[in-house]
Amino acid sequence: MIDPFLEHVLDGGTTEVEEAVRKAAAAEITPRFRQLSEHEIVEKNGPYDLVTVADRAAEEHLTASLTALLPGSVVVGEEAVHADPELYGALRGDAPVWIVDPVDGTRQFVQGDPAFCTLVALARHGELLASWTYAPALGELAVAVRGRGATLNGRPLRSGSPAPGAALEVATSHPDYTTPDQKRALLALATEGVRTRPCGSAGLEYLAIARGALDATAFSWEYAWDHAAGLLLVTEAGGAHTTVVGEPFRIAGDNALPFTAARDAATAERIRALLASGPAGD
Structure with a gap:
């Protein structure tokens, strides 16, 4: 009951x-x-x-x-x-x-x-x-x-979808909180059609996605208190999230990292595929 x-x-x-x-x-x-x-x-x-x-x-x-x-x-x-x-x-x-x-x-x-x-x-x-x-x-x-x-x-709140052909705006793990290996994984986003910046408050970045002011995030840490509220907010606004191996993020942990949340499923898959591919030249 x-x-x-x-x-x-x-x-x-x-x-x-x-x-x-x-x-x-x-x-x-x-x-x-x-x-x-x-x-x-x-x-x-x-x-x-x-x-x-x-x-x-x-x-x-x-x-x-x-x-x-x-x-x-x-x-x-x-x-x-x-x-x-x-x-x-x-x-x-x-x-x-x-x-x-x-x-x-x-x-x-x-x-x-x-x-x-x-x-x-x-x-x-x-x-x-x-x-x-x-x-x-x-x-x-x-x-x-x-x-x-x-x-x-x-x-x-509705997240909508990025404008066709526009560069994706992506907030990523802040360099101050990122290990060398994590920095290397996130370098995959350094490609044409994607503009990245370090994230601020994770909760406010998720809110920006939910309101359509940011296209996606790419985060390399999984503490539930930083992500749980925002992931549900994005999902209920019409967005999507996925880990680098294509699985939903689990709030209890043991996720394959990095992971992304985005305004729609297509954008989440695009960011996931870039993260999975590794930096250009690998």
């Missing part, structure tokens, strides 16, 4: 989650935007992997509110998993899972750039059911529900 709240969400009743996301951002994130002190910013795994007091406080806030909405659910959050990697295994369990990135685009947040967001997705048995992408400094909230479509600030 499906949980009544879970059924409610799948029927399009996402207001309670939207409110929880907005409250967490209002309480813990926006008051600290452009107000951080140096001691409130910490390097996790080097100078490009940052965490702030806002990340940690917002994740704690969301963990409490989301599990209260759906008793028996668990949270897989970026900061909690950093402290205890075993928590990631909940993505393979039976309980409903809230996948949380409290501040996606922490570097932008630290720099005072408004292009950051809070990402929440709801999944069960490895299947994405609903997602919320909230950019408080931009005043944007995108919601997707499996089989029910996607909206931005309450209006339907």
